[in-house]
Amino acid sequence: MSETVLSTHGLVMRFGGITATNNVSMELRRGARHALIGPNGAGKTTLINQLTGVLTPTEGRITLMGEDITRLAPHKRVARGLVRTFQINQLFDSMTPQETLALVVSQHQGAGAQWWKPLGSSKAIAERAAQLLEQFHLSDVAQQQVKHLAYGKRRLLEIAIALACEPRVLLLDEPVAGVPAGEREELLQTVAALPADVSVLLIEHDMDLVFSFADRMTVLVNGTLLTEGDPETIANDPKVKEVYLGHGTATEAAHV
Template identity: 80%
Template sequence: MSEQPIVLACEGLVKRFGGITATNDVTLRLRRGARHALIGPNGAGKTTLINLLTGVLDATAGRITLDGDDITRLAPHKRVRRGMVRTFQINQLFNTMTPLETLALVVSQQRGLGAGWWSALGRDAAVAERCAALLDQFHLAEVAQVRTEHLAYGKRRLLEIAIALACEPRVLLLDEPVAGVPAGEREEILQTVEALPAEVSVLLIEHDMDLVFSFADRMTVLVNGTVLTEGTPAEIEANPEVKAVYLGHEGASHG
């Protein structure tokens, strides 16, 4: 069976802050439909790399491509329009809006309806149908009319991922989706992440090794801004270097 085409890639990516090299010659390739995890200890450069991929930071050197097009200097919002969406970019939720209103706004903008989003929800059956489907998919239907500021933290994280999916991404960068979520609220997020559409290529940044190993089909380990290794979850778990610098410290066992 032939490999899927590469949808997102970076080649020789470097980011320097003065005399500090935060990202050092990183090359990474995300294939269509991938479930790819980016892991590494704190300070490894994961956030810097994601900020480079999404355009929040400008690269000092190297190249980023999306569907084969060079996007290295493209503005962040233009990368979103091209289908690359990051949960971290859009986690500033509107506290006074409900999940239904928030999703109606995003879906309407995505469909070019602009400022008429609320009337579109009542008038446009396609918008209402899409919102209902997202609310159901992300376990938000029962809180659809609750103001976001009153939602449990786990539900807020689910809403962030729902917003990202409402943008109809081809590439979704999930930035620590269960960070700070109480244990009792994590299961819904784990189930939702596992059930993301197969055609969406996902790059997951996460410290929760249970989530990483249950989700990923490929993993890249970043240490000190450099790619230590890449492979399948089984290869990563068995790698003595990874155990020494990361997994051993986490006390992780996923056999």
């Protein structure tokens, strides 16, 4: 059996009288392509915020590589290899992709104070930034200010930033949200080609992406884990069908 890299144990998150996550336990295996799905208000964002340290659970615990990180600060989780992309793009508009990735790479390598030096002054940083630009189809826009990039390119840059942090676990938060149809294919191909040794937890409403990407799926409803299994099992689960449409398959719920 493959190694568990990230796990939750009985996570409960209460806001006053509201229970946003209710005794959620799940495991992410090494190299996994695991999707977290559920209707709006299911508790997906609350769960991810607990995983990343934005929220501290009311009850339960979180482990990363066997280490309890339940109360660890967000930046320390990143340093240990737990990295998240955000549903809403958060980038420096006045910087170029090349400058952005050079900054992130230099910080990750412990040279954060040196990032502003000419890019060529550190061969290792320049080479890693160039590698990421090529991997994420950004070489042709490397010198453009981020504010001028097409939205799909912005999402690619965001994932490149996450990979620059050399994650063990990557939380992909709705990577195709708001991306026009004409820009989606490049992004979908890039997501599919993420390094095999990086364990990915995908949070996504687009069921086409979910079913093409995931080898395992967890379904949350009203803060509670409804079911978990491989894509075929989930697609044919009567409880999942009821949650999404009341009839049909889960894949038909793609744009509900």
